[in-house]
Amino acid sequence: MTTPAPAPAPAGAVRPRPSLAVRAWAILAVPVVVTVLSLLVGALIILASELIVTGRKFDPFLPFTAYAALLQGAFGSPEAIVSTLVYTAPLVFGGLAVAFGFKAGLFNIGVQGQFLVGALGAVIVGVALADAPAPVAIVAATAAGILGGALWGFIPGFLKAVSGAHEVVSTIMLNYVAVQLLAALVSGPLKVPKSPSPVTYDVGNAAWPIVLGDTGHIGIILAPIAAVFVWWLLFRTTWGFEVRSVGASPDAARYAGMRPKALIIATMTFSGALGGLAGTAVLLGVTHTMTSSFGTTVGFDSIAVALLARSSPLGVIAAAFLFGSLRAGAGLMQINAGIPVELVDVLQATILLFLVASPVLRRLLRMRGVQAGITESSPSHALGGGLAD
């Protein structure tokens, strides 16, 4: 016996389709408001830290200087825009990795590790084929990068399917293992002999071709293609339907004849492959060599990207562009305003915080008919049994 359900609307009663502007506002309101609020909080933090840190004259306009530098760094010149796109591309791949996992109810916090192992695979094959014909070298090195990430996604997926080890803990642990693995290889077998610091050879012909400006590698074209592909996979194929079913209700999926364990392994592997592609994009597209401290903030930024995009593959492009701009502009901000680039991490965390608190935000701002910040993308039901379900 339950409380009577509301009477269903009479059949045939179809609500009028709202105008495009209304629908766009419903989707975008929360992300936009949240981003603006976060920039305000960031300004307050800049002002507060001025007061805390001694030895500097208090400048009430410092936040403006900082944000102006940030904007200039991200969009101030054609080169800056290309650099923003180059920062955006790996975030799209990484964001897709996390978003795809969310759809299956899996929280892949291990993009950082998959990123590193992917880059490792790309550099190993890239260096070996540095003098091979470019098409062969590029395809082989890229494939190796994807495989490396896939391997690093397969492990936690396999462990979860077979023993129930929760992917959140195992992927985080694998992040640390990847860091050590990379350091061991780059300062060991992959190191250029007689080089004073641990660094590998250049990938030579395996480097991704430049398609825009001086630095715009092909990744900036591949990224949106990947997003569309992931969308198609999720919403237009039977496999995507299975992935989403397992994410929404593992029991119902099993009942329907799907195989949740196999799907968990496949999903984590595919998610890891996307994470590996992110690392490949940075290695073959930007650095071309690997040092023992190789690594960027892409891994954790990817989580923020997927959350801000509400796991929508197309939304990932927009969210990645936002964080890519912040990363691209942060360098100039540090030079012009003396604000550490870590401010971007703070901004990112504030954005996520406001996003999670968006039900409160919506109430405060009286925004009706606006979609909540983080809802259907949440993997909580799949985590029902805590960290050891």
Added chain:
Amino acid sequence: MDFTTWINGLYGIPVIGLVFQLAGYLVAVIPQNSPNIMQQATPLALAALCGVLCERSGVVNIGIEGTMLAAAFTAWIVGVAIQPYFGTPNPTDLFGLTFPLVIALVAAVLVAMGISALHAWLSISLRADQIISGTIINIAAAGLTGYLNQLISQNSPAGAGEFARFVAPTALTSLPIVGWLFAMILNQGPITISVIILVIGCQLWLFRSRWGLRTRAVGEHPRAAETVGIDVIRVRYRNVILGGVFAGLAGAFLSIEATNSFQQNMTAGRGFIALAAVIMGRWTPIGSFGAALLFATFLQLGQLINIAPPSGQLGSIMASVPPQLFDALPYILTIVILAGVVGRSVPPAADGQPYVREAAS
């Protein structure tokens, strides 16, 4: 010519020789390094207590890592801020307590409680996904401490110093066979010494007290608890915030007891390893403490093998392995144990599930 090479020669099977060598190495090294192991275990055990309290009431907290990091930073930065006002402090004989140190410790605990309250608010009141809420806390803590650390450490100021260790009477610590246990437990700073007391206290509290009974009921079947008049939301808030006290102690340990400085991301995944310890310890304080000791032993061994490798054949094999792989050992071990233990370890039934009051539905 020692015992192990003799065994080697006798059986002619190198593997057995290696096993004996390893056993001999462990027997020699573990008691000798037991105080260090205890110190490695301290932040893990405290963080695990935080995890036990949260999860027993039904809230998964993967933000422990970030909470610890923020507490570690707070303990250090508060010391930096107030140190100038106290001149040269006069440390007490016991634990080398100074006023700034105590304030730093209290501040760290308060900050950790505040962060835990945030996690409670997001995951209990707003019913946000608990994993996401915890992840945000981790990102925020890493970002904010990194940002401030960049700003401040340009002048590399000194903090409030560190707690001194208690020194147990040598009559105790030099006892044969068990002496090293006393050294392990007693020759420690105040936070480390308190761990054992806190673990036993939490165990009793969880299984013998009213609050403990209510906590377990709320974590297993919150609706049943509500029907007998228990305020599920309040019980969860209390547990999560109390858990913050332990996370705060764990963080403070890192920056004002184990060292007297703060380094970026100095928690190095301990908050996550603690979660594995909670699972391995089957959601009991004493069990998680045991698991924390096991992890700590491996953390310590990872370092020891690089510094003082075993002699003989085993040592030469280990020397040929890149040292980074020994650093990765505790993390690999965590995964292995998680995979091996989880199937047989049953979490609280409502762990990770937001609670909606019946009245509100």
Added chain:
Amino acid sequence: MTDETGSRLAPALEMRGITKRYPGVVANDGINLQVRPGEIHALLGENGAGKTTLMNVLYGLATPDEGEILLDGVPVTISGPADAIARGINMVHQHFMLVPVLTVAENILLGDETMANRIFLDRREAHRRIVELGRRFGFEIDPEVKVGSLSVGWQQRVEILKALYRNARILVLDEPTAVLTPQETEEIFGVLRRLAKEGHSIVFISHKLYEVLEIADRITVIRRGRVVGERLPNATDEDDLAALMVGRAVQLTVDRGESHPAGPILQLAGLEARDDRGQPAVRGVDLEVRAGEIFGIAGVAGNGQDELVEAIVGLRKPTGGAVSLGGQDVTGHSPRQLNEAGVAYVPADRHRFGLILSFPLADNLVLTSYYRKPYARGIVRDPAAIQRDAVTAIERYDIRTPSATVNASTLSGGNQQKAVVAREFDRDLKLLVLDQPTRGLDVGSIEFIHRQVIAKRNAGTAVLLVSAELDEVLEMSDRIGVMFAGKIVAVLDGRTADKNEVGLLMATGGAERAAPAGPAAPAIPT
């Protein structure tokens, strides 16, 4: 338990003009209810009539929009369960509010602890009081046993003890007999009569007419949130109550007609399966379901029915024995293989298994066939075909929904179950497995589903019906198997099976044995 209808005593509990509205629905509409001291008062109504809402109002879980509550003639405001308990109101919920991993003592103490000091519990004193209380009402109970290991009947007693430990004056029982055998029901009735004699007031919520007639001193009937009648048991009968409850004359028993069984479809030989904890749950079941018959399985919940069903439909790997379908061995086949071989399954928990609530209705209607033509070509789905067939199914099975694109969660329980039925029934079947197909539904939906099942049987499908509700099994089945401790202990003819006989088999397995997994069961009163 004397009938004191004429007494002028102030009611122990009076609810006046209670109105409670939820968005889109009035759950309680001006309900009046009077319960006298020492009275067993039945609240009769079908699923969704508003009984639970009314009791939530009484228990402080819902705030009424209008109306007032009086205890002993004094108006009170009940702010929550704690307040209700403090005023002597206690509730035994339909789904027991017990924590399985805690002991009997811990469950009883919870929320009203006996303390040794400010922090720690006084377990010894609590044990003493619990044992004493149990004896007073005629049963021995071990306070140290984990509740999860008790049988359902004993859990019911723990629930009642919980209320008595808190000195309940008014005890509300919500569908207390839903999962009990007739014998267990009798025992609980005995306890309730004893309580009433001691002056407790009891509100007995039910939709079972014969029970209400047996136990109640007075009966209040509600329908669609309103009181539609008040009756004394000696001045009414089942037909009168049924008409009041449903609002029209209803046929109390389904006319299932004659069955014409043909050859065997489902054959189980020595089937064994383990439960989730690895304990043997199905211990050698031999069974045969023929084409064109409904085979019902009766049993107290937890005697291996769930595992048996799961082993048959492929969700659980059998640990021994064989399953064959139409003469072919299908032991250990996957759910999909079985589905393709003509097996359909309506699971007990439609929210957990039968539907994906956050998915559109159309996707739910193809949940077991999404990968086949015409819904997919290769791996590419065909949304147009899915939509087209969904619209057809909505019409054929009378699923009330604004469209096929709304999420399944927006549908009422009856319409959700119709969607499951539409998906599973709408093709040629060899075997249909039904697990509690009508749990929690309103009479209209129940009738609809029963008719569909009988139509399937008449079309030559073998039907296996499992239900913890003995009434449904008796009503629907051509043959009845009684399951006890993982075995089928008897197979009876559905037309001649006697309710008490089946109940006794359910409780004892036909031998003089104690119920499984419970503490020493007391002698069954006669």
